Amino acid sequence: MYVINIRKYSIILLCILCCGVIAAIIGGVVNASTSPNAKYTIVIDAGHGGIDFGSEGYAGSKESELNLSYAITLKRYCEDYGFKVVLTRKDANGLYDALASNKKKDDMKKRKQIIEKVNPDIVISIHMNSFAESYTRGAQVFYNNQSDNSKALADCIQKQFTKNLVKARKSSQAGDYYIVNCTRFPSVICECGFISNREEENLLNTEDYKNQVCYSILCGVISYFA
Numbered sequence: 001m002y003v004i005n006i007r008k009y010s011i012i013l014l015c016i017l018c019c020g021v022i023a024a025i026i027g028g029v030v031n032a033s034t035s036p037n038a039k040y041t042i043v044i045d046a047g048h049g050g051i052d053f054g055s056e057g058y059a060g061s062k063e064s065e066l067n068l069s070y071a072i073t074l075k076r077y078c079e080d081y082g083f084k085v086v087l088t089r090k091d092a093n094g095l096y097d098a099l100a101s102n103k104k105k106d107d108m109k110k111r112k113q114i115i116e117k118v119n120p121d122i123v124i125s126i127h128m129n130s131f132a133e134s135y136t137r138g139a140q141v142f143y144n145n146q147s148d149n150s151k152a153l154a155d156c157i158q159k160q161f162t163k164n165l166v167k168a169r170k171s172s173q174a175g176d177y178y179i180v181n182c183t184r185f186p187s188v189i190c191e192c193g194f195i196s197n198r199e200e201e202n203l204l205n206t207e208d209y210k211n212q213v214c215y216s217i218l219c220g221v222i223s224y225f226a
């Protein structure tokens, strides 16, 4: 009788364990949608596009293409972590109307409209920096000086840049840019590196560096929300 009971309880225990494993597997699959981060929405803005390709590197890299590539990778990272993500620009085209007389202005206006419609928790605009003096390099985050939350977000991301990326700048910087000023949402520009520095242009084109940058931004975002 005692032996039978042990068998019976062993079978029950085994069933409980199996159910636990199955629940864990299912939990892993649906993790993104049930994650506590699912309540946060992020707009990721790939700078430039269409006729405006931004800066160009020595090796011919176009900023608009790098920005989009980084934005798409960052979107995947953030979604894997449970965040809701909306891209302003999903392909090589700019957002301006083909008939607009001032395409740059129209493009920026469209980005603002998307952000306002999404009503996000934060906005991250992806760019590659450029400077006349080619030795200048290092990833840096810019923010609107009037917004404490934007500065906090910028500092969280910059901290990760400094920790994880070669030659990243030591601190974030206030900047007067349309995309960080145009809405009330905490907004930053991540300048992922200098396309005008030969070595950094090469780095920016590698998958490894792109992954490090996107991982750093994700870590910064997580610590900001924490």
Ligand SMILES: [Zn+2]
Pocket: 047, 048, 054, 055, 063, 127, 128
């Ligand atoms: Zn740019």
